[in-house]
Amino acid sequence: MIKKSGECYLCGIDTKLHQQVMQFRTGHSKKKWICAECTVEVLRHNFTFVCESCGDNFVASKKRELCYFCNTGLNKRELWRVKAQNMRTSALGLQSDLTLMEWWEIILKYKLMCAYCGDEEFEEMDHIWPVSKGGGTTKTNVVPACHNCNSSKWTTF
Secondary structure, three states, rough: OOEEEEEEEOOEEEEEEEEEEEOOOOOOOEEEEEEHHHHHHHHOOOOOEEEEOOOOOOEEEOOOOOOOOOOOHHHHHHHHHHHHHHHHHHHHOOOOOOOHHHHHHHHHHOOOOOOOOOEEEEEEEEEEEHHHOOOOOOOOEEEEEOOOHHHHHHOOO
């Protein structure tokens, strides 16, 4: 995104500016307006990534899956859960295209509760159509479930 003119956040020169997400050593990131020369310098030492949780672009010096704002314990756990289930179904040749954003939409749809009983907080990702029967890890085939509901469900198939 280009702003017509202004003062560069890094060098202070009054020129045309680009919006760039800056990562700070404190772990915070902010969108700042910097000039083209500073943008090239920032990108030379850093890389631009897309956060798997919020979808925002951010700059970091090493590969990260989550931006600093989304890099919380809960998000890390759910990212690991999505990746593990996608790898599991992919290894079996089944569809595995669930993203972290889609999984969060599903979790929030059920208000962080089990999709089956609604009484307990979810603990696991459950495949509605089991992986053993050919069900993949897709947004239409997974729901949050408590351990009791998920482990007792197999008897109904």
